[in-house]
Amino acid sequence: MEIILNGISYTTLSENLYGLICEKKLEPSGVIVEMNGRIVRKGRWEEEKISEGDKIEILNFVGGG
Amino acid sequence: MNDILKLGGREFTNRLFTGTGKFRSRSLIPKMLEASRSEMITVALRRVDFDEGSENILEFIPKNVVLLPNTSGARNCDEAVRIARIAREAGMGDFIKIEIITETKYLMPDNEETLKATKILSAEGFTVLPYVLPDLTYSYKLVDAGAAAVMPLGSAIGSNRGIRLKEIIEMIIENIDIPVVVDAGIGRPSQAAEAMEMGADAVLVNTAISIADDPVSMGRAFSMAVEAGRLAYLSRMGEETRTANASSPLTGFLR
Numbered sequence: 001m002e003i004i005l006n007g008i009s010y011t012t013l014s015e016n017l018y019g020l021i022c023e024k025k026l027e028p029s030g031v032i033v034e035m036n037g038r039i040v041r042k043g044r045w046e047e048e049k050i051s052e053g054d055k056i057e058i059l060n061f062v063g064g065g
Numbered sequence: 066m067n068d069i070l071k072l073g074g075r076e077f078t079n080r081l082f083t084g085t086g087k088f089r090s091r092s093l094i095p096k097m098l099e100a101s102r103s104e105m106i107t108v109a110l111r112r113v114d115f116d117e118g119s120e121n122i123l124e125f126i127p128k129n130v131v132l133l134p135n136t137s138g139a140r141n142c143d144e145a146v147r148i149a150r151i152a153r154e155a156g157m158g159d160f161i162k163i164e165i166i167t168e169t170k171y172l173m174p175d176n177e178e179t180l181k182a183t184k185i186l187s188a189e190g191f192t193v194l195p196y197v198l199p200d201l202t203y204s205y206k207l208v209d210a211g212a213a214a215v216m217p218l219g220s221a222i223g224s225n226r227g228i229r230l231k232e233i234i235e236m237i238i239e240n241i242d243i244p245v246v247v248d249a250g251i252g253r254p255s256q257a258a259e260a261m262e263m264g265a266d267a268v269l270v271n272t273a274i275s276i277a278d279d280p281v282s283m284g285r286a287f288s289m290a291v292e293a294g295r296l297a298y299l300s301r302m303g304e305e306t307r308t309a310n311a312s313s314p315l316t317g318f319l320r
Contacts, residue, residue, distance in 0.1 A: 030120065060120050062120050
């Protein structure tokens with residue numbers, strides 16, 4: 001299914017956010033997920049189903065001044 | 066001496082704020098924090114680079130150090146507000162450094178958009194530290210908008226050119242009732258000391274520490290300079306004069 005991931009069109013096989021994080025081989029503790037403009041807490045990643053066209057942002061804190 | 070800086074309900078005994086940008090190895094960050102005893106450090110929020118994997122800089126910051134997420138990357142008020150809200154949702158606390166930049170050559174902040182974002186985020190309970198081009202009128206407006214401090218730049222970000230906008234920063238320090246933190250451009254410890262001698266409440270130094278050959282000892286050097294400058298300010302320096310004033314008695318011997 002086609003979603004917009006970090007601003008770019010992306011085809012995912014995952015049905016929920018937890019699956020997407022695994023699919024992208026990310027360390028769950030290090031990332032923040034925003035789905036259609038709202039933050040989804042880690043505890044809810046498995047329940048949060050992904051639908052066609054969802055806008056998902058996966059963010060992290062990096063070095064900066 | 067009991068000289069505490071209060072900001073957003075927190076008390077700081079060390080007036081050097083630091084940043085996490087541009088360290089050649091992130092493992093140097095906790096060592097630098099230990100050597101400098103800096104109590105607040107900036108971090109930035111970015112999209113994960115899927116080729117690199119997630120980064121999580123927070124693992125390198127001891128729990129007793131206050132996190133100051135910045136809104137770097139924001140080009141207007143709305144983007145800065147969004148970043149601030151995400152940072153708070155992500156458990157970063159209430160401190161936020163507003164940094165709104167559209168100009169890319171000197172990375173000058175947009176004071177107008179920064180003022181708007183300050184108003185919105187202060188009303189939402191954030192401790193707002195706006196990074197601004199030094200301007201006394203804007204500083205008054207930022208105070209009215211609820212800013213916790215003003216953070217005028219000394220010179221362009223990462224330029225190491227020191228306190229080039231000294232006159233205006235002095236005006237702000239003399240007239241504004243909230244803490245003034247000189248942020249950006251400080252390239253050497255003597256410049257940090259200069260800002261503190263002027264009466265700045267704190268300085269924020271990132272690049273000058275992180276790109277040094279030895280960022281750990283440079284962090285210590287900046288911390289000592291900040292402490293010296295602060296102590297000099299509190300001790301009230303003598304006036305400058307055009308001619309000499311003898312420091313030894315000129316009479317009573319040989320004559």
